[in-house]
Amino acid sequence: MTGIRFDHYDWAGGREAMLRFGPDIGPIVLAALPLFEEANRTRQFACTILRALAGYGIGSVLPDFPGTGESLVATADATLSDKRRAYVALTQVLGVDTYALSIRSGALLEVDATLAGRWHLSPQSGEELVRDLERARVAAGKKEGDYAGNHLSFERLAALREAVPRGGGRCRIIRLDTDPRAADATYPGVPLWRRSEPDNNIQLAQKLAADIAHWIAA
């Protein structure tokens, strides 16, 4: 029951793959990776958190969204609103006891969904994300619209720039202890999403899984 399984879900624009961890019953955690390059740097870390959550008897899913992972939707064609629609469709499959685990700009996908709670790791606004993308583009000497191989139109950038994570309700914000912004709790660790070479942090993942498990049980 606690091994990793491959599953899928349907949304108005097609079918997307997802990984499942832990039990199928009880509260379920829906993990959303950051958009673009940061997703590659945090995927293994997210899986480590989800495996640790299974150890607490909490099931979870790590879905693809339109234009990411194994999705049949071309990355260039998938809009933020497509991803949000897919997110809502997935929460309707998972049921009312679904908790968001959103890393960085992953928090921008859940804004239209009804959730039992939202747990955000170092959430990033769309404006900050676009700033990061622009800086990386300039640093790499790429032409306008080319963001590390992601081709983003002016309209898509504008939609991203307006996006902000949703607070309110049951929401918990976690940051690294080097980040001075407001948080419900901080933990020591390096920002894996900015590492030049991808890495993992098993100790931090275990601490975060414990944080989530206690938060859900509270």
Added chain:
Amino acid sequence: MLVIFEGTSQVETTVRAVLADILGLSADRVAAFTADTPLFGALPELDSMAVASVLTELEDRLGILIEDDEIDGEMLETFGALVTFAAGKALV
């Protein structure tokens, strides 16, 4: 003057930590950096993409804003130049 000195040393500690965390350098290696230690062009880990990450992480930790037109080769030439640039932003 003492206050400025203490502030600069805090900024220096932050710059050291950011270089270690983003580039994946060992604490020993980063601790040995002096003002004259060359960075951009000398550290293979510090490619142009990593420059963007280092500067953005510095912004977050120091609560500063770096404009893209301020970014040039000079501020990244040595460890001392980067600390001086960051301190100039953080301590105004």
